[in-house]
Structures are given as C-alpha cells and as structure tokens.
Amino acid sequence: MPSVQQFQVTFDCREPERVARFWCEVLGYVVPPPPKGFATWDEYTRSRPPEDQDSWFACTDPSGVGPRLFFQRVPEGKVVKNRVHLDVRAGAGLVGDERLATLEAECARLVALGAVRVQLLLADDENESCIAMQDIEGNEFCLD
Structure with missing residues (x-):
C-alpha cells in the first residue's frame, strides 16, 4: 500500500504569482492564506531577503480534492516541450458536436485569460476531440 497522502504539481516559471493566478482562474483554485504571522502575501514577501522575494507561489483546490499547484521561479525560459502537462477536463463524458461546442466555449474563456x-485535435478511433493549448508562459496543456 503506498504511503503517499497527497501530491502537488510543480511548474518552473519566470513569474510564479502571475502564472499561479492564471491557473486559479482556469481551475477555480484559490490562493491559500499567507503564512502564520502575516496578514497578507505582500507582507510575507517583503519580509524575505530580496533574492527570495517572489520566488514561489501556490494555489489550492478549495474543495481539497485536487492537487496543490506550486510555481517556482527559474532563471531560464521554457525552451522545449513539457515532459508532463495538465489535461483540463471541460468536456469529460461529452462526445461529438456537444463536446466540441463545450471545448470551444471553454477555449474562448481561457484565451481571454x-x-x-x-x-x-479531432476525434479518431481511439481518442475524443481535444484542444492543445499553452498557458501564459508557454507551458502546454490539453483542453479535454
């Protein structure tokens, strides 16, 4: 029996808070409260050494079911395809025209963000239709 209780998905990025807030909007996630002893995240950030300020940010599923998303600043930009990506399941259980309409509507919302x-990617013998997308820093994800 595995001893893992939870897991988080970590993103390397240039602007952790900006990317985290984008994914909050995409997934309906929330920014957790700041660490104990701090009234706001800005207050916490200002308390850190300059080289550590804005070095990470996180967001969580308000229902507690989905994984925590953690965003850490790295100096280099994205240069190759992700080895892991998220599938945003907006059309789960839908097929055909109903699925495509749902994916297109969600795609429009995400593009606006x-x-x-x-x-x-249209349906074939093995897979339903999906839309390949990129987040605000170019990380690939599928709208599925």
Whole structure:
C-alpha cells in the first residue's frame, strides 16, 4: 500500500504569482492564506531577503480534492516541450458536436485569460476531440 497522502504539481516559471493566478482562474483554485504571522502575501514577501522575494507561489483546490499547484521561479525560459502537462477536463463524458461546442466555449474563456490556442485535435478511433493549448508562459496543456 503506498504511503503517499497527497501530491502537488510543480511548474518552473519566470513569474510564479502571475502564472499561479492564471491557473486559479482556469481551475477555480484559490490562493491559500499567507503564512502564520502575516496578514497578507505582500507582507510575507517583503519580509524575505530580496533574492527570495517572489520566488514561489501556490494555489489550492478549495474543495481539497485536487492537487496543490506550486510555481517556482527559474532563471531560464521554457525552451522545449513539457515532459508532463495538465489535461483540463471541460468536456469529460461529452462526445461529438456537444463536446466540441463545450471545448470551444471553454477555449474562448481561457484565451481571454491569456492562454494560447495551439491546435484542435479531432476525434479518431481511439481518442475524443481535444484542444492543445499553452498557458501564459508557454507551458502546454490539453483542453479535454
């Protein structure tokens, strides 16, 4: 029996708070309260050494079911395809035209938040339709 109780998904990025807030909007996640002893995240950030300020940010599923998302600042930009990506399941259980309409509506919402539509992948013998997308720093994800 595995001893893992929870897991989080970690993103390397240039602007952790900006990317975290984007994913909060995409997934309905929330920013957790600041650490004990701090009234706001800004207060916490100002308390840290300058080189550590804005070095990470996180968001959580308000229901407690989904994984915590952690965003850490790295100096380099994204240069190759992700080895892991998220599938945002907006069309789960839907097929055909109903699925495509749902995906297109959600895609429009995400593009308005700053995401980039890459490609519509139409259903085939093995998979339902999905839309390949990128977040605001170019990380790939599928709208599924």
